[in-house]
Amino acid sequence: MIGKDMNIVINLGNVWEALSAIGTVGAVIVSLYLTRRDTVNKVKVSTSVALPVGSLDKTIYTNVTVTNTGRQEVIITQVGVTHSKFSKGKFAFVTSTGIFQNKLPINLKSGEFDNFGCVEENLKKLFLANRLSRKKAYGYAIDSLGKIYFSKKFTLFAE
Secondary structure, three states: OOOOOOOOOOOOOOHHHHHHHHHHHHHHHHHHHHHHHHHOOOEEEEEEEEOOOOOOOOOOEEEEEEEEOOOOOEEEEEEEEEOOOOOOOEEEOOOOEOOEOOOOOEEEOOOOEEEEEEEHHHHHHHHHHOOOOOOEEEEEEEEOOOOEEEOOOEEOOOO
């Protein structure tokens, strides 16, 4: 009979070579991830109420602070407030008002921030004029690549 005394031997090669190949592929993946991570724009948007201290101006402002938390320079082209993250209707801060210059576009280097603002009463009128009864809003910033960054939800006006 043929094959009765046959032994099947599978040669996997040297185990150490296989392990070093797996380690090399892992190292390449990690290095590509770390390289990509440094080139991604990172922007933090936060909102607050601003009241000028020691001034005769008693106007209440909605302040949107844009901070570059990434490692590369970011160009911010638009800043404002919107009622929904998914809405196409956004209310941009385009003119200088009171204590805010609102000059756009602005280049923010790593770690830099800038404040943008609008009179809260004007925003309230815009929301009501556009039939937006929501009292909650988001601050937003748009960079030169078109990416939109949002703040946490905040109360725009209470009634």
